[in-house]
Amino acid sequence: MKVFVTGANGFVGSYVVARLLANGHEVFASSRTGDLSAFNANKNYRFIQVDFSDPFSLHDAFEFVQPDVVVHSGAMSKPDDCELKQPDAFDTNVFGTVQLLLNAEAYKSFFIYLSTDFIFDGEKGMYKEEDKPAPVSYYGKTKMDAEEAVMEYQHGWAIARTSFVYGKPLYGRSSFITMIAEKIKTRQPFNVVNDQLRTPTYVTDLANGIAAIVEGRKEGVFNIAGKDVLTPFEMAQRVAAYLGISDHLISPVTKDEFKELAQRPLKGGLDIRKAIAELQYQPVNFDEGLRETLG
Template sequence: MKVFVTGSNGFVGSYIVNQLLQDGHEVFASSRTGDSSSFNSNKNYRFIQVDFSDPFSLHDAFEFVQPDVVVHCGAMSKPDECELNQSDAFDANVFGTVQLLLNAETYKSFFVHLSSDFIFNGEKGMHLEEDKPDPISYYGKTKLQAEEAVMEYQHDWAIVRTVFVYGKPFYGRDSFITMIAKKLKNNEPFKVVNDQIRTPTHAEDLAKGIVAIVNKRATGVYNLAGKRCINAL
């Protein structure tokens, strides 16, 4: 299958691209910036530099790829940045998702959207897929609005909610773990929250789960996260 992946230079996106390639899919990776990957030697890998919030460049990309599947993991994902730059967060997380859906509709692509536990208020914990969302941050609100747009899509779709993804990056931006390791190595201070209990999710496990959804064309909402509850400290 031809799979169009957004946010391929990101931490999660790189793992998804890698897993799709391992499963033999033809992968069209995309990002706003140039290709940072190490996948260029794979004959099934193509890279397209595109801003998915730009309707014109996105239309051209879809016309070129005509994807069977879209895996949308690109986003403005730092909650503090979203709170301070709400217009940018809306453009990236909501408007961008809508633009992808509009283009995917033309080719009846199976649309897989990566979402977050931030759509919940955090009071209950260990949420089920049927639990009512109640975001308290602007980031969470944009992810919920994006989910609502995906649910209106006229063809097959899946939403994957995950929690605090960790692991060793293939390339590009550090993960939380590697960033902390660098700070410790350099004896640099680093601020972290101390009021969260979450279920960390290994990036490879998440990627395998998403690609299983792609392979089975499994529709609906899935909460994919680690089993263990761990304090942020």
């Protein structure tokens, strides 16, 4: 199966590429930046440098690949950056998704979109697939708007929503867990929010869930997240315990004390029962994911 993956240099995208290659698919990885991967020796791997918000560049890429499946994991994903640079966030997250859908339509490609629990307001928590979005940040709004575009696609689509992805980066920027581990080990003072709930998702589990959607052509919305409900500070505490460091300088704060530019949902997190039943999705618990990340 020919699979076109956006955001292939990103944290999640790189794991999706690795999983699909391991499962024997022909993977066309794409990113705005040059190839960072270690997959070039794999005969099923091709890299295409393309900006998916550029219609002309994207048209040429699709004409070359003619994909059976598109996995759209590329995004402007830092909520504060999206709040500060709203036109850029719209171009990347909404306009770029629409351009991908238009090109996928020409080849009747199955389309998978990676989304987030940030489309919800955080009043309820543990959101199900059918719960109504009500984002509290511009980032969440762009992801909701893109979801709505995907839901109008006529040739088979799936939306994989996730929450607080962590793991060992293959390349690029650190994840929260690897960043906080470094601050704990070097005794750097750092404040971590303790009044926001998430279902932290081990990145390998997320990639496996996306691969299951690809291979089963499973349509609809799926929550692909972790099984534990934790605050970021509780995650940091688990990191410190794993490292055996008690004299760290990590301190709990409220969201009001932390003063982030973009509002975050207080009670996030996703109910994963549908994915367990329909995708045979089996995520590790947080402590096991932590061992895999830092071991």
